[in-house]
Amino acid sequence: MAASRTETDASQWEYTTYAPAGEKCSACMKPFKVLERVRRGHMERVSGAPITLYRHLGECPK
Numbered sequence: 001m002a003a004s005r006t007e008t009d010a011s012q013w014e015y016t017t018y019a020p021a022g023e024k025c026s027a028c029m030k031p032f033k034v035l036e037r038v039r040r041g042h043m044e045r046v047s048g049a050p051i052t053l054y055r056h057l058g059e060c061p062k
């Protein structure tokens with residue numbers, strides 16, 4: 001693997017934040033703990049508005 005940390009499975013990761021209640025990780029599909037630190041990003045869709053994604057900080061994706 002190259003040394004680059006560029007993400008290829010999401011269009012953009014914007015910043016680190018706290019997980020909103022009820023959100024699940026888009027990689028492992030497990031719900032976040034209360035106030036768990038997550039990465040926030042979004043994915044463009046052909047139809048409809050972009051969807052917001054959250055992932056475990058430092059865990060997903062591996």
Ligand SMILES: [Zn+2]
Nearest residue numbers: 025028056060
């Ligand atoms: Zn996860």
